[in-house]
Amino acid sequence: MSDPILVLAHIDETSQINIGAREALGFAQNLSENTGRPVECGLIGADNSSATAEVTELGATKVYTIEDSLLARFSGDNMVSAAAHIVSSSGARIVLIGRHPSTLEFIPRLSRRIDGTCVMNVTRIETINEQYTEIEAAVYGGAARALYQIDSTSPVVVGLRPAAAEAPTPHPENSSDIVELNLELLADRVRVITEATADEGPRLENAEIVVSGGRGLQNAENFALVRELANLLKGMPGASRAIVDEYWAPPTEQIGLTGTTVAPALYVAAGISGASQHMAGCSNARLIVAINSDPDAPIFKYADVGIIDDCLAVLPELIELLR
Amino acid sequence: MHILVAAKQVLDPDGINSYALWGRLEVSEDGLGFNTGATVPQIINAYDEQAMEAALQIAEVQEGTRVTAVTVGSDTAPDVLKRCYAMGAENTIHVHDDEKQSGNPFRISQILATVAKNLGDVDLILCGRQGSDYDQGAVPAILSEDLGMPFITMASQINFDEQTQSLHVDVVTPNGPETLACNLPAVVAVSNEIGQPRYPSSRRMIQSRRNPPTVFRADELLPGPATEKMSIKLLTVPEVQGNCEIIEGVDPKEKAKHLLQILRERGDLNV
The missing domain is CATH 3.40.50.1220 (TPP-binding domain)
Structure with a gap:
């Protein structure tokens, strides 16, 4: 029963975790208190050192990290391979991903790659037992909720609804085990012709x-x-x-x-x-x-x-x- | 080029929304639908209609392009195929499946992947970015994995570049527009930025009756017993608690003044 809750995050050129990852760590902490599962985190990016410290302060007891300059920009092919590697290394059956512009691609592809399932716009996880997991998601534009029943024997990738939980309070005294994983990356099958320049201003x-x-x-x-x-x-x-x-x-x-x-x-x-x-x-x-x-x-x-x-x-x- | 467009039938989201807005949305006895009866029609998912529009835009430029539309659903689902045909699809395919299975994107993707493989010559699969019923948006990306094809979502414009023989796709990102490229075959999911879909021609609407879809049963297309790893058990409607303080005032000026006063007292303004 002690398979971990795994939070996955992409680390972009800011080297920081985004608001979605912080919310996912908060969601994971609540779930951890209710189920006794440890919170672990997987970071995928070009430079994960400061993010590793950050997620440790926010409650991750073990941090898997995959670093490569090819991962600075979200690349679907490489992100999915890297994330699948982390999920199998951790043995997690609950994988949490917070809001991020890439989730429409990242979450379903990852879930298929690891032969699992996925639910998007998740508001809460109701039940976790050996047979099934019950997950509530916002549907019909938020007008209704659907309770999904998911087979527990394979991993489920949970896409959290924005603000599904609050970011945890940081604890600078926390420590974590750091696991560096390696992966051979390839050029993404999707090429970038013109890139949007991230506005430096407020978001x-x-x-x-x-x-x-x-x-x-x-x-x-x-x-x-x-x-x-x-x-x-x-x-x-x-x-x-x-x-x-x-x-x-x-x-x-x-x-x-x-x-x-x-x-x-x-x-x-x-x-x-x-x-x-x-x-x-x-x-x-x-x-x-x-x-x-x-x-x-x-x-x-x-x-x-x-x-x-x-x-x-x-x-x-x-x-x-x-x- | 052969383009396969996947379209889904959904309850008109505007209708569901109206019920929700007035606090009258009720879940039906079986827990999987709503008591809206015939007042909320079943329509083609708007994003899928936009995927159909994107396919026809490519066909206008790219000579020899054929568009096939496919839907997975129960008895009323072929209505969306009539619309696709009337818009300009040459062929239509209906995969008959139990409505209760519609909440399992892995099953839908497997069915669509089999349809694409059986057609044999599909270069491009277009889908809407998500269904307006369950809002999961999972099928297009899962399908790209099932078929081992590159995937692009949030498309606002799709062009085939003759010179490089590749697909150029403008996409919407939070940082602004980008252009991406990939080789065919590929799966692309379309967003509303693609523009207003064309109105179906009435002539083709009439012709659609004489050109019924090719029909399959889902279990004919699924490899062995279908994986039933997920399903929707129950729909519920969240309560919205109204508790709004209405600001009084004789005219807009006074109301504006009172509002700023309240915000300043609460400490919500730093100006």
Whole structure:
């Protein structure tokens, strides 16, 4: 019964673990307290030394690391091979992976490679016994939950829903066994022709304040109001899927199930109705402020503070007051 | 080029969403569906329709391209094939499978892999990035493993580059757009950024009746007894607790003022 809970993370050129990996370590710790399984971590990247220290402080008792310069950028073929090697070395049957842009590729491919199973958007793990594991996932855009029953005899790769758990408190006194693994890597079958240059600036998923706009903005020009308010509040702008599909805002600013998930201290939703697909990306905000002219808009069910009025009338007033 | 498009039938997510928004979404007695009756129609998964659109865009440029659409599902599933045919698919394939199995992406992938192998000449498999029912998005990547093909997801534009005889795929990433390339055969999953799918032609809609899909049973295509390593046991609907403080004010200016006051008192503003 003491097979470990394994958290897997890709270490990019920042050499740090991302928010998803921290959440996965928190999820693993909760699971470890309930089941007595140790928490282990597998790191795959070009330089894992500082990340190794970080995950040790966050509760990993054993750290598997695979380092190669070819792994600095997420490469599906090599990531899957490396991760499969770590899973088989650890003997883990529960593998946790937190939010990361690559999960749509990484998790299902890995699960197939290790002849296991996978579940995405996982909210909690309900039961683990020798026969089966019961795992709950958010489905139907967050409107429902599905309880998956999984055969326990092979490993299950669990893709955690963003903010499924909080990052654990770091303990600098922790220590861990470090296992360096080697693997022969190959050039990925997918070649990069033009690479997106990672913006050095602040990232939406880490923003403390987010101001988001939806269809209530009426047209593309009015998204400038959202940008300006976000700017004045020293936050970042976000958008609903509906207006991204209309090209009022770029896909990088989309918040929701198929966009970015945010958990800011303050989330201002202007002219957003509150579809579950959108709320999946922001419901973990500490305070949600809704501005909507429809008093029956579902967003008011999720909001802590609401203004029932046209966002096109309220946003300019807020901007005026903050200038 | 022969393109295979995998499409799935789902309950209209907008319909499910409306029920959820008004707090009226209820799980049916068997625990695996909803009591929405005929008010929420079964439609083609929107991302899969976009995969179909991507295939037709390639066919417009690439002479001699054939598009085949396949679906795995029960009795109503062929409706999505009619739509694919009306959009421009030449051939359609229906793999009849028990609805209860639809939550097992490994089974669906195995079925699709067998279909692709049996066709023998498939160069490119296009799928939607995820189904709007279970939101797992697992089938396309598993399929690429089952078939040993390269995989690209979040595609917003797909071109075949004559010079290098390879596929060039624009993808959406959190850092902005990128262009990736791979050799064929490959599996590519399409996102909504591909653009609005074309409307099916009414002429082909009528013709689709005379061109029914080729039908297989899932157990004919699965190698030996199917692996049943996972299934959905139960759906539930989470409660949303409404507890919103509505800000009063005679006009937008006063409401805005009150809001900032509340946020400042809470310490949520640093400006």
